[in-house]
Amino acid sequence: MVQTSIQNYINGVLIPPISGKYLPNVNPAEGKIYSQLPDSDAEDVKKAVIAAQEAFPSWSSLPVEERSKYLLQLADLIDANLEGLANAESIDSGKPLNLARTVDIPRASANFRFYATAALHFSSEAHLTGNQALNYTSRKPLGVAACISPWNLPLYLFSWKIAPALAAGNCVVAKPSELTPMTAYLLSKLCIEAGLPKGVLNIVHGLGPKVGQAMVEHKDVPAISFTGGTLTGQKIASTAAPMFKKLSLELGGKNPNIVFADCDFKEAVQNSVRAAFTNQGEICLCGSRIFIEQSLYENFKEEFIEQVKQLKLGDPIKEDTKIGALVSQNHKEKVLSYIELAKDEGGKLLTGGKTAQVTGRCEEGFFVEPTVFEGLPFDCRTNQEEIFGPVVTLTPFNSEEEVIAWANSTKYGLSATVWTQNLKRAHRVADRIESGIVWVNCWLLRDLRTPFGGVKQSGVGREGGMEALQFFTEPKNVCIKT
Numbered sequence: 001m002v003q004t005s006i007q008n009y010i011n012g013v014l015i016p017p018i019s020g021k022y023l024p025n026v027n028p029a030e031g032k033i034y035s036q037l038p039d040s041d042a043e044d045v046k047k048a049v050i051a052a053q054e055a056f057p058s059w060s061s062l063p064v065e066e067r068s069k070y071l072l073q074l075a076d077l078i079d080a081n082l083e084g085l086a087n088a089e090s091i092d093s094g095k096p097l098n099l100a101r102t103v104d105i106p107r108a109s110a111n112f113r114f115y116a117t118a119a120l121h122f123s124s125e126a127h128l129t130g131n132q133a134l135n136y137t138s139r140k141p142l143g144v145a146a147c148i149s150p151w152n153l154p155l156y157l158f159s160w161k162i163a164p165a166l167a168a169g170n171c172v173v174a175k176p177s178e179l180t181p182m183t184a185y186l187l188s189k190l191c192i193e194a195g196l197p198k199g200v201l202n203i204v205h206g207l208g209p210k211v212g213q214a215m216v217e218h219k220d221v222p223a224i225s226f227t228g229g230t231l232t233g234q235k236i237a238s239t240a241a242p243m244f245k246k247l248s249l250e251l252g253g254k255n256p257n258i259v260f261a262d263c264d265f266k267e268a269v270q271n272s273v274r275a276a277f278t279n280q281g282e283i284c285l286c287g288s289r290i291f292i293e294q295s296l297y298e299n300f301k302e303e304f305i306e307q308v309k310q311l312k313l314g315d316p317i318k319e320d321t322k323i324g325a326l327v328s329q330n331h332k333e334k335v336l337s338y339i340e341l342a343k344d345e346g347g348k349l350l351t352g353g354k355t356a357q358v359t360g361r362c363e364e365g366f367f368v369e370p371t372v373f374e375g376l377p378f379d380c381r382t383n384q385e386e387i388f389g390p391v392v393t394l395t396p397f398n399s400e401e402e403v404i405a406w407a408n409s410t411k412y413g414l415s416a417t418v419w420t421q422n423l424k425r426a427h428r429v430a431d432r433i434e435s436g437i438v439w440v441n442c443w444l445l446r447d448l449r450t451p452f453g454g455v456k457q458s459g460v461g462r463e464g465g466m467e468a469l470q471f472f473t474e475p476k477n478v479c480i481k482t
């Protein structure tokens, strides 16, 4: 079988990397190489930045309605190619095809549609300073923005950055994760189909330390929007900060899921399972530390474990599969090492705990059983470090005070979920939890108008809503004496 050779998308055309070198792209459900991607380097990045710089004057001065039309067309093309994109995303990442079809890809087109229209409502501000002066603040695009995204929600997170950057009038050099490049490649073909002017969006494939680092270091890239791990975020910040670049960092999480005894039991159990294991636990917002009020603990545990055992693990292509493959052999080993750590730390294994054997075409795939531990202290490594896989802990708590302290005990602060029917408690707890978002009686419900991001080591800056358009523009104030 001839393998697809993914190409870079630079200056409006698909081209090979300058070095001519390629990397293997593995299908994690089969554990086999199925395509190859450019092993690009700083030279490709240079070329992409030049293309973006050349495109910037005309793209940024295009009426916003015109930019909007291009983005809306991209959204329509994503919808029209839903099945192909979902398939590519599932093959690249190992996630269930059904999840890619119903969540990832529709959310990618929603991102383009939202920012295509949000930009139309992005207005300048004016302030009258008594009868002395009139101040008005205009917002100008920054120039060339670098957008770097991870592998867990490939097209969804890629578009989450690219769409506001382009809508605000910037040109973009973007890099998808080397582990999941295929949907970004397909997107570049859709850009060509949409007639997006050359150089407006450039996609350079390859390794983070080579391509990503070159993007971050490039002197003509004034803004970086990054989603990925906290350690990589630190590295990027240490390069970008002395260069005074604008930086938006969306990083890791270790999110608490807090279940009070007065919750709607059925909803709380069902959604705690979903929050724990959707996308094999490879979502930054997954609730991996589940705290349950003592009086409900045994009942919750019994029903939770029962439902986890029902989760269908297997070939991502099957309609009823809920748990697919982990993204890579390395990641599988990392997850398995955390399972060993949890045992070493004294955790009691309630279900799962090992590699899952799938027969047929997936027998070499990177599958790990959904795994649940109990009996671990809130401050052990298993409960403090991001595993980013299908491993969660159950812990009983005795009071609101105690669980808030435990919830806030990690270095992360991305998201939290609270299950209670007591409205006052919901507000009280939500207010005291240190995280960018708190879901009450729901999980992963998204309103694109709200700011999104983490506190503490989960990130710096906010994406989503008008915040993203603000990030990708620089305010300029003009003060006129009246």
Ligand code: NDP
Residues within 6 Å of the ligand: 148, 149, 150, 151, 152, 157, 175, 176, 177, 178, 179, 206, 207, 208, 209, 211, 212, 213, 214, 216, 227, 228, 229, 230, 232, 233, 235, 236, 250, 251, 252, 253, 283, 284, 386, 388, 414, 454, 458, 459
């Ligand atoms: P990484 O930090 O390893 O990689 C993210 C991206 O950065 C990839 O494209 C990677 O390329 C690139 N990269 C790696 N090193 C550098 C560098 N030195 N300079 C510039 N770019 C670099 O994260 P993962 O891909 O492993 O994603 C998982 C992480 O992402 C988890 O921690 C998760 O919590 C977090 N995440 C956060 C979200 C949020 O909204 N807060 C949402 C989703 C995920 P390459 O793949 O080639 O290494």
